Amino acid sequence: MTDQVTQLKALKGILIDATAEPIMLSYPFLSSITGNFSREIGRGGFGIVYQGDLGTRKVAVKKLSIIPERFSDTLFVEEIKCLIKAKHNNVVRFLGYCADTQGELILFNGMHVLSELPQRLLCFEYVPNGNLGKYLEDKSHKDEWKIRHQMIRGICHGLNCLHEQRITHLDLKPENILLDACMEPKIADFGISRCFDEGISRVYTKILRGTMGYIAPETIKNGEITFKSDIYGLGIIIIKLLTMGNYSDFESWHTSLDMDHPQVRSWAEIAQTCVHTAQHKRPTICKIMQKMNEIDSM
Template identity: 60%
Template sequence: MAEMRDQANELKALESMLSDASAEPTKLSYALLKSVTRNFSRMIERGGFGAVYLGILPKGKVAVKKLSILQDLSNNAFVDEIVCLKKAHHSNVVRLLGYCALAHGELMEVNGTHVIAQETQRLLCFEYVPNGDLQNYIKEKCAGHEWQIHYQMIKGICHGLHYLHKQRITHLDLKPENVLLDANMEPKITDFGLSRFLAEGQSIIVTKQIFGTRGSIAPELINSGEISFKSEIYGLGVIITKLLTRDNNYDFEDWHKTLEVGCSQEKRCVEIARKCMEYDQHKRPTMDEIMQELNEMENTIQEKKPSVVQKWRNNLSSSLKGH
């Protein structure tokens, strides 16, 4: 009975967090997450780092990311991801509601000998974002939408990334698949499994392990293992380019030469994207400079925005990526 009361109280606390944007992420029990996901029966997405399941609450929905126990994920890496997410309070960053790490022993046979091996379940509970990811949007719906909707997405992603850099957080896997779209088509950056902190005064981390996804990785990370905020700017440029061309299969070198640009605002975004994708990282702008450019552009260009943003279908199959 006491256990049932505890779980009921925990469920109420989780529900209250959905309506309180200032609430801090909290530790959640495995039993609660197993219950709201109906024993992890309704999978939203599966990726390289685990699977994501839909969680149903009496007054809302959540997305539960269950990290794969087969992945070589240390407790330190899991803690680093939680710490990054706990610092990321922004409307353009997916919101972490809670986390769970449950260790238990399991009998296994190793080289003919039976041993008790410790196995750890690691889970993260997020706000549910209904309209899937940006990659799927570009692939299926992009061509029919107006420029102002795409500009709203570009601006939102820039706001989110600018906030992360102010918090000294490098996402390290910024790509369309890791940008979710909410009910109003506002973008939210997600999947902080590779994220790192850069200490004050630290501008570069050198690693032997290549992070990220081919096509969005900066040249210096591939060539010399250098991680910096400028590395992430490169991935931002790729995202902006895909929204400008409304296509995943654009000409990487000359995409801007054949692009039909409809307004001066769009032309400025083409230039921002080109600068972001400079081979030399020192020629790329900072997020401060990009935000200044966007602010100046909005102050000088008066264009009527659509009063109603077309809502995309509620696609359960692609809510929160499990990459």
């Protein structure tokens, strides 16, 4: 699909049809809709995100950083596999991808040579209200319990979808939770995610990836990765939403909460079990969903 008009029409069609599958997009097309990658809206350890303009609609285009020691096409394919499987209102919607190679004239040993540069890009729905990290930095939100409760529920729903599809996210943190126009959370950034085959629930890695403070203790200690790895990160996010990040001692964070509020008290108890250093004492997301239904009935 090389014609840019055809690609534009196809991408608009995907945005209208929630059941449509992601498509392959060309580098020139993505460059065109982002103003030659001039409208930056975010960046992280794996690339820069740009706003794409489709006329009446917007998209987000993530241009991945091709750093040999940190990137491989195997990781790129793994991320796409996870994104295609992860379809839920609380997971950012994946629209398309690009795997082009562009020729570029560069100066090498005093001579101009033509170098072929791989370009790897991902296209997503545009989520307008930034990320949860920025929300938590704004202390004026501290009294919005209904909104924060909605966020906790949404993140749990999104993670439940991932685990049902046998996907471990492995980098759950506020910066990877996007907020839509209704402040509904959407889990994003699957750069280090893993898809577990049926019957496999535990793997080991020699390369520690993720964000310190959200990585499970067993992953740091011996590279062990399970679905409980995500539960640890979820617990930290719940704690931050309960306290709006206002705690200095990880052991006594719950002392600042209104424990007379039944929902707050229940989520605090869940969060404490989620961040247990012993992974077998952490609940599954299925168990958390059961507890959440009980909390909703309060």
